[in-house]
Amino acid sequence: MTTTPDAEDLLRLEHQVCFALHNATRAFGGIYRDALKDLGLTYPQYLAMIALWQHGELTVKRLGELLRLDSGTLSPLLKRLETAGLVVRERSALDERSVLVRTTAAGEALRAEAQSVPVTVARRTGLDPSDLRELRALLGRLTDRLDAAGAGADAAGPTDC
Amino acid sequence: MTTTPDAEDLLRLEHQVCFALHNATRAFGGIYRDALKDLGLTYPQYLAMIALWQHGELTVKRLGELLRLDSGTLSPLLKRLETAGLVVRERSALDERSVLVRTTAAGEALRAEAQSVPVTVARRTGLDPSDLRELRALLGRLTDRLDAAGAGADAAGPTDC
């Protein structure tokens, strides 16, 4: 049915969706790097703080689920946040395998400063809030789809070739 | 005009567009990692090869412009591709500051194998080509906008607050 589009065409840089995605992520990263400089946070650290502000005390595992990160990334990241005095880590008494992470007073204090970050980013980018909401929803669906495709064997529907 | 949305709301994990973007990029990365395993390439290396297949010989600088990467990232990446025997680097005779990068025979041979990668990825994700085209265009505009905002001072238009 679909005439196979010229194979050559598929390998053009401009045609790689993931490349466009990658670039947008990095461009956004630059904006955030700037906005977060004063807070002394990297963007992933900022996301971790957001998760902790929002949910309160979390295990490393739960935090990893929320942020889509494994312990290999989170452990050193949390260690840096702890060194910065923003969080504390403590073995769970109920399950000694788990480690509970929670914000310190300094970490909570940072929350007030962080309020301005989304505002700054929105202003700098000048993007329409409703467009952003739509984009976010679209990306969410895309990620779910890709995760499903990554987890199982072939996705694309049961009747696929 | 727009009633400032609750500041608390802006710091919710689900509301971070960049987070959604980041996650989609990483989810896509997983798919590509799989698809590229046989070629022995990482995703950024794959993009570099695509650029070289498409444009032929390129300076490191030009390649960096195409891929949105600086020499700090490209130099070691190209060194790895050279070690793998896929590209060669050579000082330009016209301008001894520049280094020309081009594919080897092995690098060209890999092109045939790489033809299947976009097909595999498309099949695994099962995403509608027209949706993808639209998403790519949207992301392109977003990136341009973010780059402009990052380069200049405040973007958001001249009449912004």
Place this chain on the structure above:
DNA sequence: CACAATTGAGTTGTGCGCAACTGAATAGTA
């Protein structure tokens, strides 16, 4: 209860991405 399997956090190693820097080559200018 004993013991294998699983779970949770951490470590190690590799590669990417970026800032800040070095050093050589070229361009621009007094």
Place this chain on the structure above:
DNA sequence: TACTATTCAGTTGCGCACAACTCAATTGTG
């Protein structure tokens, strides 16, 4: 023609992402 400024590639250092691994704690099963 000297001399400064810029350009280009590369290096260093740091943080993130991920695979593969370790080790202790817990769970499941006989």
